[in-house]
Each structure stands twice: as C-alpha cells, then as structure tokens.
Amino acid sequence: MSTRRVAGPEIERLIQLLSKLPGLGPRSARRAALHLVQKKDQLLIPLAEAMGVAVDQVGICSECGTVDTSDPCTICSDPRRDGATIVVVEDVSDLWALERASAVSAHYHVLGGTLSPLDGIGPDDLNISKLVERIEGGAVSEVILAVNATVEGQTTAHFITDQLARFENVKVTRLAHGVPVGGELDYLDEGTLAQALRARTKF
Amino acid sequence: MSTRRVAGPEIERLIQLLSKLPGLGPRSARRAALHLVQKKDQLLIPLAEAMGVAVDQVGICSECGTVDTSDPCTICSDPRRDGATIVVVEDVSDLWALERASAVSAHYHVLGGTLSPLDGIGPDDLNISKLVERIEGGAVSEVILAVNATVEGQTTAHFITDQLARFENVKVTRLAHGVPVGGELDYLDEGTLAQALRARTKF
Numbered sequence: 001m002s003t004r005r006v007a008g009p010e011i012e013r014l015i016q017l018l019s020k021l022p023g024l025g026p027r028s029a030r031r032a033a034l035h036l037v038q039k040k041d042q043l044l045i046p047l048a049e050a051m052g053v054a055v056d057q058v059g060i061c062s063e064c065g066t067v068d069t070s071d072p073c074t075i076c077s078d079p080r081r082d083g084a085t086i087v088v089v090e091d092v093s094d095l096w097a098l099e100r101a102s103a104v105s106a107h108y109h110v111l112g113g114t115l116s117p118l119d120g121i122g123p124d125d126l127n128i129s130k131l132v133e134r135i136e137g138g139a140v141s142e143v144i145l146a147v148n149a150t151v152e153g154q155t156t157a158h159f160i161t162d163q164l165a166r167f168e169n170v171k172v173t174r175l176a177h178g179v180p181v182g183g184e185l186d187y188l189d190e191g192t193l194a195q196a197l198r199a200r201t202k203f
Numbered sequence: 204m205s206t207r208r209v210a211g212p213e214i215e216r217l218i219q220l221l222s223k224l225p226g227l228g229p230r231s232a233r234r235a236a237l238h239l240v241q242k243k244d245q246l247l248i249p250l251a252e253a254m255g256v257a258v259d260q261v262g263i264c265s266e267c268g269t270v271d272t273s274d275p276c277t278i279c280s281d282p283r284r285d286g287a288t289i290v291v292v293e294d295v296s297d298l299w300a301l302e303r304a305s306a307v308s309a310h311y312h313v314l315g316g317t318l319s320p321l322d323g324i325g326p327d328d329l330n331i332s333k334l335v336e337r338i339e340g341g342a343v344s345e346v347i348l349a350v351n352a353t354v355e356g357q358t359t360a361h362f363i364t365d366q367l368a369r370f371e372n373v374k375v376t377r378l379a380h381g382v383p384v385g386g387e388l389d390y391l392d393e394g395t396l397a398q399a400l401r402a403r404t405k406f
Contacts, residue, residue, distance in 0.1 A: 005281070006302040008272030010256045017250045022238050023231035024224075032224040034296055036254070037261045037270045044261075047220045048254035051239070053213045055251050058240045067240045069211030078208070093237055099209040 011037065063134070065110035065127045066092050075108060082106045084141040088131065088160065090114055090148060098146060106144070109134065114152035115159055128160065135167055145174040214240065266337070268313035268330045269295050278311060285309050287344040291334065291363065293317055293351060301349060309347070312337065317355035318362055326362065334363070338370055348377040 011033060019029035036044040053069075060066070061073035068074055075081065075095075085106035089095050095108050111126045123129075134140065143164060147153035161172050177195035179188060188196075214236060222232035239247040256272075263269070264276035271277055278284065278298075288309035292298050298311050314329045326332075337343065346367060350356035364375050380398035382391060391399075 004302060004305065004308075005277045006299055007270065007277055008260070010253070010260055010272045011270070014250075014253045014257055017246065017253050020246055021227075021235040023227055023235060028226035030299065031296065032226060034270070034299070035225050037257055038295070040258065040261070043220065043223055044254060045258055047217075048251060048258050050213070050217045050220050051247060051251035051254060054217050054240055055243065055248055057211070057213055058243070058247075067210065067214070067237070069213045074208045074210055092241070093234065096209055096233065096237070099207060102207065105207075 063130075064108050065112060065130070066095055066108060080105065083139055085144065086131070086134065086140055086142070087144045087146050089146050090153065090156070094146065094148075104144070111147075111156065114147065114150070114156040116152050123159065126156070128163065131160070132163055135164060135170055140170055142171045142173060145172065147174075149175075149177060266333075267311050268315060268333070269298055269311060283308065286342055288347065289334070289337065289343055289345070290347045290349050292349050293356065293359075297349065297351075307347070314350075314359065317350065317353070317359040319355050329359070331363065331366065335366055338367060338373055343373055345374045345376060348375065350377075352378075352380060 014036070015026075015029050015033045018024055018032050019026050021029075024032060036047070057069040058067055059069075059071055061068055061071050061076055063072045063076045066073050066075065070077070082105055085104070086109050087095075087098060087104060087106050088109045088111060089098065090111050090113060092110055095110060098104065098108075109127065109131045111128065111131075113121055113126055115121060115123065115126065131143075135143070143160075145157040145160060147157050157174060164170055164172055176199060177192065178199060179185065179192065179196045185193065217239070218229075218232050218236045221227055221235050222229050224232070227235060239250070260272040261270055262272075262274055264271055264274050264279055266275045266279045269276050269278065273280070285308055288307070289312050290298075290301060290307060290309050291312045291314060292301065293314050293316060295313055298313060301307065301311075312330065312334045314331065314334075316324055316329055318324060318326065318329065334346075338346070346363075348360040348363060350360050360377060367373055367375055379402060380395065381402060382388065382395065382399045388396065
C-alpha cells in the first residue's frame with residue numbers, strides 16, 4: 001500500500017500478517033486479504049474460526065515432537081502403527097512428506113532442526129535426549145534416520161548414531177541414496193550418481 | 204494428506220481453508236499451516252486476531268462500494284481528495300492498483316464486475332444505479348472510466364457512458380490505450396500498436 005490510506009489500518013494489518021506466510025509475498029497477500037474480506041461468509045469467518053481452534057488446541061506432542069491437537073499425537077496414539085520402529089526426521093514437514101508417500105507405518109521423532117555449530121545449534125537445542133529416553137524404554141528395535149541429505153543432516157545422523165551405539169539391540173538405518181524415481185541421469189549431480197553406482201542392486 | 208491421519212482434523216481443516224486463498228495450492232497451504240502452528244505466538248495468534256477484527260468490522264462502503272472497516276470508507280471521507288472526480292473501477296483490486304500508482308487523488312466507484320450477458324450479469328447486478336445517484340448529487344464534474352481493456356470492460360464503459368449522457372456538465376473520460384511504460388514494441392499485440400499510433404502525441 002502507498003503512503004496514502006486506501007482502507008482502515010485493520011485491513012493493512014491483515015495484509016501485513018498474511019504476507020508473512022510462506023508462499024505469499026506482499027502482492028499476493030493483498031490479493032488474499034481482498035479475497036478473504038470479499039468472501040466473508042464462505043472463507044473469512046470459517047478460516048478465522050479454524051485459526052482460533054488451532055490457537056486453543058494445537059501443541060507439541062510430548063512423545064515425538066510433532067504438532068497436533070492432541071497429546072500424545074494422532075500418530076503416537078495410533079495402535080495400528082508399528083511402535084518398534086521410529087523414523088527420525090528434522091522437521092514436521094518431513095514427517096508429513098513421508099506420510100504422504102505412505103511408505104512406512106511407524107512412529108516418528110521430530111528433531112526440530114539439525115546440528116549446526118555455525119548457527120549455534122548444538123545437541124541440547126534438538127529433541128535428541130527424548131529420543132534416547134524413548135529407546136531406553138526398550139520397545140524400539142529400529143531407528144530409521146530420515147534426515148536430509150545435506151551436510152548438516154548427515155552430521156546430525158552421525159551424532160545420533162553415536163548416541164544410540166550403546167543400544168545393541170537397536171538397528172540404526174538411514175534412507176538409501178540413489179537416482180530419484182522418474183529422474184534422468186543427465187540432470188543428476190556427480191555425488192548422487194556415484195552413490196547410486198556404489199549401492200547398485202541385482203536386477 | 205493421505206488417507207492415514209497424521210494430525211487431528213482441526214489441522215486438516217485449517218490446511219483445507221488456507222488452500223482456498225488465491226496463490227496457495229494444497230502443498231503451499233500445508234506449508235503455511237505448519238508455519239502458522241509452529242509460530243503460534245508470532246503469527247498464528249496475531250493473524251487469528253486480525254481476522255476476527257476483519258470479520259467484525261469490514262464491510263462495503265455504501266457510497267463507493269469498496270471494502271473497508273468504516274462506512275463511508277477511508278477514501279470517501281478523506282477531505283484532501285478531489286470529490287469532483289470519480290474513478291470508476293471494476294473491482295476493489297483495481298482501486299488498490301490505481302492507489303499504488305498514486306496517479307490520481309480522487310474518489311472511486313467500484314462496480315463489482317462487468318456486464319456479461321453470457322454469465323447473466325446485467326446492469327442491475329452491478330453498482331451502477333448508485334453511481335448515477337452520486338452524480339445526480341451535482342458535485343461531480345468528471346467520471347474517469349478505469350475499466351479493463353477487455354470486451355466486457357469496454358461494453359460496460361459504453362453502457363455507463365449512455366447512462367451518464369444526460370448529465371451535460373459531467374465529462375466522461377477513459378484511460379489512454381498505448382505502449383506500456385517499459386514495454387518493447389516487438390512483444391506488443393497489433394491492437395495496442397494500432398491504438399498507440401492512432402493516439403500519438405507531439406514529442
């Protein structure tokens with residue numbers, strides 16, 4: 001908005017807050033705000049209510065660290081899931097991505113980030129001690145480290161592996177590296193190709 | 204989200220409503236919802252409050268038809284604006300775009316769409332009779348038709364011009380057609396080039 005006022009400060013505040021959402025810039029936030037106030041009954045009122053509910057009810061699962069409206073969360077309290085396997089992820093978005101793939105029906109553990117000495121993020125800033133505590137409970141037989149294939153992700157994976165070394169009955173695994181499904185070799189980096197060759201399997 | 208639940212229905216409802224905002228698809232709505240619940244104090248609570256305020260206070264200006272938290276709106280009640288000039292726009296977003304350009308300090312009139320017989324939108328569905336009423340008030344000397352350069356926009360402009368023909372002291376103008384500032388001739392359509400040539404001005 002320019003220095004001249006075209007609407008009350010309440011609308012400008014709504015635009016300003018919407019522009020902080022990922023995926024919305026100042027221009028699209030303005031469009032979104034206009035859409036909201038023009039669709040008051042169909043969108044603005046239901047969304048305001050849904051946000052109010054989220055404010056009241058959403059919290060962090062004390063078991064795995066994901067966000068949910070119940071504690072323990074929907075996943076931790078799902079009896080159909082395999083509680084002997086814990087998939088360790090960096091962030092809730094990674095958990096949601098793995099669930100969309102429906103590749104595993106296990107429990108999760110959300111670290112809340114990666115080790116990053118440069119940013120001052122050490123082991124105590126991550127949800128690692130609770131992971132160790134869960135494994136001390138004795139019911140876990142496998143920990144799958146589903147962290148990102150970045151330097152920080154791999155550093156964090158190594159650190160957790162060290163922390164879990166004393167649990168001799170717990171297998172620690174990590175995601176396979178290789179060619180993404182649908183990927184073309186020509187567009188892949190050398191590191192991925194080298195890993196895919198090294199980890200080749202019988203056809 | 205897949206058929207398996209990864210979080211309570213409250214979060215999925217929030218995602219579903221966010222995905223109805225322009226500029227957000229299902230994937231970015233999920234990212235936005237996660238961002239909101241993870242930044243509860245900094246973003247979710249303020250945004251929920253701002254939406255609550257908008258629900259309570261935002262309405263349509265009974266004078267010009269824009270959305271605002273006051274009636275008459277911020278623009279209609281601004282004494283520094285030239286009340287003798289009314290800029291007619293299709294939608295509130297056009298009003299906001301013109302205000303960003305700071306090209307005119309006048310009053311506005313929001314039609315709420317364009318005439319479109321195929322979609323069953325006739326003169327009574329637009330905010331036209333109120334425009335005529337405002338001009339009958341006698342204080343208006345110029346009506347600038349700032350409608351889109353589309354067939355529907357131009358049809359609407361012609362209809363309004365007819366409606367205002369009886370006000371002999373009111374000048375009805377429209378936006379100039381021509382080469383957009385920064386535009387390259389090679390990329391412009393023939394219609395725009397022809398108009399720009401026809402309406403050429405002394406250098």
